[in-house]
Amino acid sequence: MMNKAPRHGLARVLSKHGVCSRTQAAQWILAGRVSVDGNVVRNPEFPVVRGQHHVEVDGQALDGAARLYVMLNKPRGLVTTAKDEHGRDTVYRCFDDAAMPWLAPVGRLDKASEGLLLFSNDPEWAARITDPLRGLDKTYHVQVDTIPTPELLQALHAGVDEDGEWLAAKRVTLLRTGARNAWLEIVLDEGRNRQIRRLLAAHDVGVLRLVRVRIGGLALGDLPKGGWRLLTEPEAVALAAR
Structure with a gap:
């Protein structure tokens, strides 16, 4: 017996397709802006089979939405959420x-962190970028409240058990020092919550600034704080190619 294609609620289909958030999708549906096979549907949980039903938003086919890939230089003080x-x-x-x-x-x-942050309406591309199994390198410049010793740099690389979770940096390099603080370059190949701050705190080191400067081969470069630009096609392809 052939397996039936999975059905999903209409709001979920819109959000998974990357055209809007799930909350916004429900609002659009209730407002009568979404049709399925030519009929306006006002139920956000209306069952849809992707590839079998034709979905339109404001008369535009769902599959016709242009895919965008954007990089932002996130300023400090903004939270990464829609609302x-x-x-x-x-x-x-x-x-x-x-x-x-x-x-x-x-x-x-x-x-409290700054720097390179990606956005897209292409869920499949986003899933490849964030897939922990790919181990995509992310590079950070971190200002710390101490002058690191070679032993500290080695310890950050070796890792530490923090509340049952192993935290370690793939690479740690001393960039420059001042009178009472220093800048480190820290490379991670995994994405644990607040990993750098927790790793440093485990060694009694405080973070003064934390800036992500690179994801894979994509560098923040001279993009101004709060500024954004579209990725070129080669950039978007290269990030997801590994």
């Missing part, structure tokens, strides 16, 4: 005048 329950400013403030379709963050940076 914050505490009313804090989010990364979407940087796109206020962009007139772009819905884009989802590809990975995250916490509120």
Whole structure:
């Protein structure tokens, strides 16, 4: 017996296709902006089989949405979410005048962190970028509140058990030192929550600034803080190619 194609709720189909968030999809559906096989559907849980049903939003075919790949130089103080329950400013403030379709963050940076953050409306591409099995290198420049010794650099690379979770850096390099602090370059090949801050805290080292400067072969470069640009096709392909 052949397996039947899976059915999913209409709102989930829209969000998984990358055209909007699931909450926004439900709002569009309730407003009568979405049709299935030519009929307006107002039920966000209406069952849809991808590839068998023709879905349109505002008369435009769902499969016709242009795929966009965007890099942002995230400023410190913004949270990586579409809407914050505490009313804090989010990364979407940087796109206020962009007139772009819905884009989802590809990975995250916490509120206090800065630098390279990716966005896309292509869920399959995003899944490849964030797949932990691929081990895509992410490079950070981190200002710490101490002058690191060679022993500390070695310990950060060797790793530490922090509340039952093993935290380690793939590479750690001392970039420069000041009178009382220093800058490190730290490369990770995994994406644990607040990994660098927790790893350093386990060695009683505080973080003054944390800037992501590279993902795979894509560098932040001279993109201004709060600025964004579209990735070129070769850049987008190269990130997902491994």
